[in-house]
Amino acid sequence: MSDRPHSREWYARLARELGGYRHGWTRELDGPDPELTFDVLLAEQLGPGVRVLEAGCGHGPDAARFGGEVGRWVAYDSGPELLEQARANAPHADFHLWNGKGTVPDPLRGPFDLIVSRRGPTGVILRLPELAAPGAHFLYVGPRLDVPQVPERLHAVDWDILGEWRVSVQAWAPTWEAWVTRCEWMGEEARLEDWQERATPRGLSYREERYVVLAGAP
Template identity: 75%
Template sequence: MNAPHSRAWYAQLARGLGGYRHAWARVLDGPDPELTFDALLAERLGPDVRVLEAGCGHGPDAARFGSGAARWAAFDAVPELVAQVRVNAPHADVHEWNAKGEVPEPLLGPFDLIVSRRGPTSVILRLPELAAPGAEFLYVGPRLDVPQVPARLSAVGWEVRGEWRVSVRARVPSRADWATRCEWTNEPERVPEWDAHARADGLPYREERYVVLASKRS
């Protein structure tokens, strides 16, 4: 078994699930908490907007939103996922990179919008190299607070213009699904919660997201 969130683990997901997909079943009692990110992204696209996606996974956002931009460039650190993006979103300009070290020349931009759906927050430290004047950064993270996001934005002279913390009631239908989710979120200590709190229809929990919109400090 590969360590969760290691490169080998992501490669295993790509091969086994056909991409960066959640490997457990869940039932939401309300709207998907990432719809806020979707709406903010969609309203910023246009025929002159150059987009860079950090941590693109198998390319669902490139496939869904890419046609609404002048250019959709993307990167991921996992070669298996990069290969899948090139199939799923052939219009996207996709490269292997981990947001560290030298920026690949095709990703130098500049870009008007840099986005990250649960991708690497290290891309924030590269915004001065990647962003066009007046550019924006849009991020959604997997919990209500991701402290390194505002900290890193401040470190490069960017400021948070909007924050949204979204929490939706949800449940997982089986103990195996709950154990998989705990592995995914690096919370193995929470597996016994199933035995203590599960109901006939599964274990209730909160599906949480933290959405940030930022721009360079004026």
């Protein structure tokens, strides 16, 4: 992909070429997907009367999978192409175009019992006081073992961190092209000399990492 990673044009290209916000590289894991921790915690928070706000919903996979288990699933994203796909994937959910800045659009005002962000924007944390219902929870998963702005922003709005999980699994990029795409996603440099020196018949090894946080309203 030639567009700057995580730019507006880059997300539009993902929607066109991959059919959504999906990993664009082939990978092999030597253990369970580390993101399953988020899935388990999310499922535990759901129920018939729960009102959910999803920040950075992409093409709507979580709304499609979990939205039918709650009272209301509302989501937003900054990419109109991804939102178009989300509406088709999860017609029972309510999707809106927003970049998380400025005035909160009326349909996103809530209040919500659960606010979630799967590898999405962390700026929503600073808006929790105006979005959350009393006793609400916030659930986040990020693509590294540490995402410092998450605990920092939770502290800034006086939300309590109820739990943190750091999960790391051995992974393999089987081809040079897969390694280049993976590095692009992560904002890292793909060095051909590293590939030539370290690659095995399985490809190049790396750690697939996730940082998961569950927080509660004060």
